[in-house]
Amino acid sequence: MRELISGAMAMAYAVAGLYFLRFWRDSRDRLFLIFAVAFGMLAAQRVLLTALAGEQDAHIYPYVVRLLAFLLIVAAILDKNRPRAPSG
Amino acid sequence: MATVVYALCALTSIACAVLLLRGYASSGVRLLLWAGLCFVGLALNNVLLFVDMRVVPEVDLSAWRSLPALAGLLLLVYGLVWETR
Numbered sequence: 033m034r035e036l037i038s039g040a041m042a043m044a045y046a047v048a049g050l051y052f053l054r055f056w057r058d059s060r061d062r063l064f065l066i067f068a069v070a071f072g073m074l075a076a077q078r079v080l081l082t083a084l085a086g087e088q089d090a091h092i093y094p095y096v097v098r099l100l101a102f103l104l105i106v107a108a109i110l111d112k113n114r115p116r117a118p119s120g
Numbered sequence: 121m122a123t124v125v126y127a128l129c130a131l132t133s134i135a136c137a138v139l140l141l142r143g144y145a146s147s148g149v150r151l152l153l154w155a156g157l158c159f160v161g162l163a164l165n166n167v168l169l170f171v172d173m174r175v176v177p178e179v180d181l182s183a184w185r186s187l188p189a190l191a192g193l194l195l196l197v198y199g200l201v202w203e204t205r
């Protein structure tokens with residue numbers, strides 16, 4: 033059951049990442065590219081967590097990847113909401 | 121080190137949820153709502169991770185903490201599929 037949920041989550045992360053990648057392709061807004069990369073990282077860390085389930089020493093590394101993905105998303109949102117200098 | 125990582129995962133996922141839901145509140149863009157709700161689920165998952173690993177390590181909450189994350193992700197995928205063109 034645990035592996036089923038983990039696999040579903042990994043697939044959902046990957047699908048969301050692909051959607052964000054499509055949004056970036058259509059709009060060239062870097063927020064979507066960063067989101068795509070972050071969700072790709074989250075999919076990878078979910079797979080890593082399942083693959084390393086029996087290895088206690090390596091347990092922290094997927095969570096470091098997760099943290100980096102969340103930090104990327106926070107940075108992307110803050111970057112998007114940054115006040116822009118008026119042009120002209 | 122692990123405690124710091126678990127705590128920061130919880131805090132950053134909460135920050136993501138807050139920023140996205142605030143963005144939805146100010147702009148009304150529904151994708152922000154679905155993404156915000158996703159991160160509410162992920163934030164719950166990460167708070168439960170911290171509780172599971174550091175507060176009550178003798179109890180295995182791994183199955184329970186995955187459920188809010190999965191629910192959040194399903195909401196995001198629904199929003200992406202149904203609300204976007």
